[in-house]
Amino acid sequence: MSTKVPADTPLRMEPPISPGAEPFWEATRECRLVLPWCLACERPFFYPREVCPLCLGTAIAWRPATGTGVVYSFTIENRPATAGFSMGKPYVVALVELDEGVRLMGNIVGCPPEKTEVGMPVSVTWEALSDGRHLPLFEPRREENAR
Amino acid sequence: MAGLRGAAAIVGVADEVSPTGELGSSGRALEAAVIKQALDDAGLTLADVDGVCHSASSMGLAEYLGIHPTFTDSTNTGGSSFEVHAEHAAAAIAAGLCEVVVSVYASTPRSDRRDGKPRRRPDLGVNNPLVDWELPYGLRLPMAPYAMAATRHMAEFGTTSEQLAQIAVSTRAWAGLNERARYRQAITIDDVLASPMECSPLHLLDCCLVTDGAGAFVMTSAARARTLAKPPVYVLGAGTCHDHSIISQMPDLTTTPGVISGANAFAMAGITPSDVDLLMGYDSFTITALLHLEDLGFCAKGEGGPFVEDGKTAPGGSLPMNTNGGGLSYTHPGMYGMFLIVEAVKQLRGECGERQLESPEIAVAHGSGIVLSCMSTLVLGTEATR
Numbered sequence: 001m002s003t004k005v006p007a008d009t010p011l012r013m014e015p016p017i018s019p020g021a022e023p024f025w026e027a028t029r030e031c032r033l034v035l036p037w038c039l040a041c042e043r044p045f046f047y048p049r050e051v052c053p054l055c056l057g058t059a060i061a062w063r064p065a066t067g068t069g070v071v072y073s074f075t076i077e078n079r080p081a082t083a084g085f086s087m088g089k090p091y092v093v094a095l096v097e098l099d100e101g102v103r104l105m106g107n108i109v110g111c112p113p114e115k116t117e118v119g120m121p122v123s124v125t126w127e128a129l130s131d132g133r134h135l136p137l138f139e140p141r142r143e144e145n146a147r
Numbered sequence: 148m149a150g151l152r153g154a155a156a157i158v159g160v161a162d163e164v165s166p167t168g169e170l171g172s173s174g175r176a177l178e179a180a181v182i183k184q185a186l187d188d189a190g191l192t193l194a195d196v197d198g199v200c201h202s203a204s205s206m207g208l209a210e211y212l213g214i215h216p217t218f219t220d221s222t223n224t225g226g227s228s229f230e231v232h233a234e235h236a237a238a239a240i241a242a243g244l245c246e247v248v249v250s251v252y253a254s255t256p257r258s259d260r261r262d263g264k265p266r267r268r269p270d271l272g273v274n275n276p277l278v279d280w281e282l283p284y285g286l287r288l289p290m291a292p293y294a295m296a297a298t299r300h301m302a303e304f305g306t307t308s309e310q311l312a313q314i315a316v317s318t319r320a321w322a323g324l325n326e327r328a329r330y331r332q333a334i335t336i337d338d339v340l341a342s343p344m345e346c347s348p349l350h351l352l353d354c355c356l357v358t359d360g361a362g363a364f365v366m367t368s369a370a371r372a373r374t375l376a377k378p379p380v381y382v383l384g385a386g387t388c389h390d391h392s393i394i395s396q397m398p399d400l401t402t403t404p405g406v407i408s409g410a411n412a413f414a415m416a417g418i419t420p421s422d423v424d425l426l427m428g429y430d431s432f433t434i435t436a437l438l439h440l441e442d443l444g445f446c447a448k449g450e451g452g453p454f455v456e457d458g459k460t461a462p463g464g465s466l467p468m469n470t471n472g473g474g475l476s477y478t479h480p481g482m483y484g485m486f487l488i489v490e491a492v493k494q495l496r497g498e499c500g501e502r503q504l505e506s507p508e509i510a511v512a513h514g515s516g517i518v519l520s521c522m523s524t525l526v527l528g529t530e531a532t533r
Contacts, residue, residue, distance in 0.1 A: 015283045018273040047280045047395075073302070073400055075294035076347040077287050085285035093284050093291055095395055105281050105395045118302035135283060 159189025225516025322472025
């Protein structure tokens with residue numbers, strides 16, 4: 001399905017920076033994926049917030065993530081959610097389970113939408129946002145990237 | 148868990164829908180009109196009402212109606228709001244906080260769109276995880292989260308598009324018996340599969356309608372209910388549970404918090420799934436209804452596909468589901484849970500004409516809100532079940 005989209009239409013709605021997520025977004029300026037870990041529980045959580053959702057602890061450390069995981073589920077969207085998204089072409093919205101055990105949403109890029117599968121190994125890739133941050137997306141993991 | 152069993156009863160219901168999908172009024176005027184119908188149905192008047200529930204503004208509603216309630220509830224859990232209102236109202240009546248409670252819903256998205264009125268948009272500010280972590284990926288709401296639940300269910304359990312389509316086919320067969328339904332013409336599995344793919348694996352005919360609609364219920368104590376116009380429909384059990392608000396936080400995309408709301412409501416009522424004569428299970432999408440069948444215990448987890456395959460939820464089947472034609476074919480103004488209650492009550496009172504079940508005694512109204520987020524289960528029964 002093709003949708004006529006003016007050339008200056010932003011492709012994406014860019015995410016705001018909510019309290020508690022500043023270190024996450026700061027790291028994306030260097031295309032680094034970091035996760036908040038609760039020091040009391042010794043567990044990561046997502047999405048980032050000011051307190052640990054397991055124990056309400058506020059001692060939180062930001063640690064690098066492997067950036068690899070598997071597709072937990074997905075959908076191919078044949079009509080864009082917002083006017084400019086994907087310039088009218090079908091795209092994949094997926095939930096990815098990282099090796100660390102947390103789940104986050106992302107688009108699957110770097111392969112035709114219909115090639116996406118539940119359980120498919122993926123690794124993080126980045127798309128530049130207008131303010132120097134980057135948005136994490138995922139692409140099929142190549143053999144040489146697999147751990 | 149005896150809880151609220153039999154303490155309160157629904158004594159009046161009404162809904163406003165149209166085969167065109169559009170109604171001639173909206174807003175408070177439509178709410179007031181449907182409240183009047185529900186009160187007339189009960190043989191009560193506005194002066195009797197001392198409790199109000201509204202999914203956005205119980206105070207504004209009471210002011211508009213010129214009443215001074217002693218029980219007020221503006222709970223919004225999306226489409227399950229009205230099951231939650233019924234649960235809260237029954238608790239408030241049982242505790243003596245009030246005696247006659249009204250809950251109402253009116254929404255006119257179809258005529259609003261025709262008239263060019265702006266759609267409600269999510270708040271795009273900070274501290275909204277939906278905006279931070281999901282909307283940047285072009286998540287289409289409300290379909291995409293449900294589509295992801297369906298994808299996962301298919302991958303884990305081998306559920307097929309044909310099995311999901313059967314739910315739409317069976318529900319449409321019920322709509323064929325309801326002259327007030329939006330769509331009544333029979334459809335086949337092939338029709339569903341040939342309809343446009345919206346968010347894979349959900350086709351257009353796996354998705355609910357967008358229509359205008361309004362509804363209301365009136366609840367009072369069991370003692371007062373017996374003095375009124377219609378046979379009381381008792382609240383035998385009620386349960387609510389939510390576990391996430393955005394889909395990326397749902398612990399398991401194939402298991403809803405209906406496992407907990409349903410178990411609690413059934414335990415309070417002292418029933419098992421085999422006692423249920425009618426399931427009104429929120430069908431925003433075919434996958435939504437399939438998950439209810441599993442999570443309420445009508446079949447085991449993962450077996451919803453084979454369970455619906457033989458058409459047992461259709462007219463003449465062993466588990467009638469969504470006898471009004473459901474959100475898939477009757478009406479769906481956005482938060483559909485009110486219509487589950489209205490149909491359950493009418494069936495238990497024997498008022499459903501061509502689609503009337505044979506002497507049903509126990510009906511379950513199971514609401515689902517937001518993105519499989521908040522489930523609320525009501526077990527309703529006739530005098531014989533109290």
